[in-house]
Amino acid sequence: MSEPVPTVGVADLPSETPLLDVRELDEWTAGHAPHARHxxxxELAARMNEVPQDDPLYVVCRSGGRSGRVVAYLAQQGFPAVNVDGxxxxxxxxxREVVTDDGSAPRIA
Structure with a gap:
């Protein structure tokens, strides 16, 4: 039996919490949290050296499914990762603030 994935709701995160955003480039481009890293x-397995060393490491995607899988993987690698539910x-x-890199209006689908 696998361990439950540590999870936190958006309401329980401070607004300036650094996040690791694991969505694809088109989703990131459409809008992301201002303090997120992409x-x-x-690309995660090939870029493990770029995973932030935050403790805890809050991981976000569109709705929480992909980030939950990433958190499970990162936990196996020894990272103190937490899934952002929703x-x-x-x-x-x-x-919460959502920004784009090109100044266009954010579009979170």
């Missing part, structure tokens, strides 16, 4: 799930959808719905 490392797509599809992902960027809940982040945006809670009125």
């Amino acid at each position: 490392l797509p799930m599809s 992902g960027m959808q809940d982040w945006a719905a809670a009125g």
Whole structure:
């Protein structure tokens, strides 16, 4: 039996919490948390040296599914990772700041 994935809701995160955003580039480009770092799930294994050393390491995706899988993987590698339940959808719905790198209006789907 696998261990449960540590999880936190958006409401329990300080607004300036650093996040590791594991969505794909098009999702990141459409809008992300201002203090997030981007490392797509599809590139994670090849770029492990870029995983932030934050403790805890909060991981976010669109809704929490992919980030949950990433948290499980990172925990096996010894990282103190925590899944952000509800992902960027809940982040945006809670009125948290969402930015884009090109200045366009954010679009969290």
